[in-house]
Amino acid sequence: MNIAQQAASQAASAFETWQDSSGAQRAMLLRALAAALEAQRETLVPLADDETHLGPARLNGELDRTAFQLRRFADIAERGIPFQAVDDPAVAGPPPTGHPALRRVRVPLGPVAMFSASNFPFAFSVLGGDTASALAAGCSVVVKGHPGHPQLTLRTFELIQQVLAQQGLPAGLIGLVQGGVDEGLALIREPAIAACAFTGSTRGGAALQAEARARPRPIPFYGELGSINPIVALPPALNDTLAQTLAGSITMGCGQFCTSPGVLVLLDGGDGTAINDGFIATLTTALRAAQPHAMLTAGMRSAFDAGTAAWHAAGAQALLHEPGVGLAPRPVLTQVTVAQFVADEALRHEVFGPAALVLRCASLEEVEQVLAAIAGSLTVTLWGAGDDTPANRRLLRAARAIAGRVLFGGVPTGVAVSAGQQHGGPWPSSTEPFSTSVGDAALDRFLRPVALQDAPAWA
Numbered sequence: 001m002n003i004a005q006q007a008a009s010q011a012a013s014a015f016e017t018w019q020d021s022s023g024a025q026r027a028m029l030l031r032a033l034a035a036a037l038e039a040q041r042e043t044l045v046p047l048a049d050d051e052t053h054l055g056p057a058r059l060n061g062e063l064d065r066t067a068f069q070l071r072r073f074a075d076i077a078e079r080g081i082p083f084q085a086v087d088d089p090a091v092a093g094p095p096p097t098g099h100p101a102l103r104r105v106r107v108p109l110g111p112v113a114m115f116s117a118s119n120f121p122f123a124f125s126v127l128g129g130d131t132a133s134a135l136a137a138g139c140s141v142v143v144k145g146h147p148g149h150p151q152l153t154l155r156t157f158e159l160i161q162q163v164l165a166q167q168g169l170p171a172g173l174i175g176l177v178q179g180g181v182d183e184g185l186a187l188i189r190e191p192a193i194a195a196c197a198f199t200g201s202t203r204g205g206a207a208l209q210a211e212a213r214a215r216p217r218p219i220p221f222y223g224e225l226g227s228i229n230p231i232v233a234l235p236p237a238l239n240d241t242l243a244q245t246l247a248g249s250i251t252m253g254c255g256q257f258c259t260s261p262g263v264l265v266l267l268d269g270g271d272g273t274a275i276n277d278g279f280i281a282t283l284t285t286a287l288r289a290a291q292p293h294a295m296l297t298a299g300m301r302s303a304f305d306a307g308t309a310a311w312h313a314a315g316a317q318a319l320l321h322e323p324g325v326g327l328a329p330r331p332v333l334t335q336v337t338v339a340q341f342v343a344d345e346a347l348r349h350e351v352f353g354p355a356a357l358v359l360r361c362a363s364l365e366e367v368e369q370v371l372a373a374i375a376g377s378l379t380v381t382l383w384g385a386g387d388d389t390p391a392n393r394r395l396l397r398a399a400r401a402i403a404g405r406v407l408f409g410g411v412p413t414g415v416a417v418s419a420g421q422q423h424g425g426p427w428p429s430s431t432e433p434f435s436t437s438v439g440d441a442a443l444d445r446f447l448r449p450v451a452l453q454d455a456p457a458w459a
């Protein structure tokens, strides 16, 4: 039996009992996992820093967020949310008005294969939001560890095993498969796996989604993928502070965020053209002064150079392009025309790292064309669209047609974990745009509705 078979089979056995666990039991496990993570902070954060270069400040914050997510799903389970049902009492008489008694409940899907991301070694990895929401839903989990942080993955897994043993729960409730592409593919092919939650690149997600569909019994594939997160800026909103804030967002974490702003769309014309010129100049200066740290892996570093080189090969004009040193790149700012951007799909691919494209539009119609060409994004940000005007309503329509989250201020990096959150948009930003991987509704991905008809009380 290979490692994927073994983990899937143990997850299937663990699911037999975990699917019937109470909300209180699920909450107890999730809270103990949060506490164990916090108790091991001094070991885990330096390990994560060694393997990812993300720095202690960011990693401590991410660990806090991960513990918060675990506790939030503990509360959700304890409040009985996974067990809520719709009661529809019988109505006498012939159909369509008359009908039998129906009770619509939700049942956990089964063992979930969870693919960790490289850029969130805590929050989208072994004990991240997918694991927390799947456990709260009553599913078991098999984690596919990311090869970018193998030791952290192993240490976190050991900590999980201690908690499971302390609570008398089966070790297979949370399993682990380490390795590369082959191990991941083997896991998703396992017949016992009932769903897959993936956070990573659009290319990797597409390959695994195809695999999930090609199985004799296809399974749901929740892929959270890459995104270019346009910011549409109307001239009155622009000032130097905003340029500094944007530079900080583009370079934050060395640009290695799925919500990193990759496209700045400016509306030219009248005084706006001069305001936009000034904004780009301040943004360029702020980016030049930034000192991005090393990227997560050598592969990502070379993909960053290849991605920005592809922009320039496609005819885009470099505004800022300096050579990086080793694993640390320099920020890149590049201008491209609306016609080029709309015509050339290569210009709309995510370049993972501290880089952004600038587009200058002559009209609202051009802004709409740009957004329509992007087609799918985790976020769209609208700066200066606060007033209720026909033009702003058009902008909002264009933005919400392609995005999971529309911001009317600030920058898209930073995703609140809360009830109203939506993290996932149309392809290529995610595979299932009606679901979210962040926030309370992440639970819904792992519960399947079942209608119980004329059921006895015990059911």
Ligand code: NAP
Pocket (backbone or CB within 6 Å): 115, 116, 117, 118, 119, 120, 124, 144, 145, 146, 147, 148, 179, 180, 181, 182, 184, 185, 199, 200, 201, 202, 203, 204, 205, 207, 208, 224, 225, 226, 227, 257, 258, 259, 350, 352, 378, 423, 429, 437
């Ligand atoms: P990645 O390279 O796609 O890796 C993610 C996982 O997928 C890894 O376990 C990887 O395994 C596996 N994988 C990749 N290609 C595969 C293939 N062809 N067949 C089978 N398995 C495959 O992504 P990453 O480097 O972790 O993260 C960077 C990307 O994630 C960026 O595009 C970023 O925008 C996106 N991201 C999205 C979100 C979101 O919420 N939407 C959040 C964070 C990151 P191996 O490494 O073993 O090959």
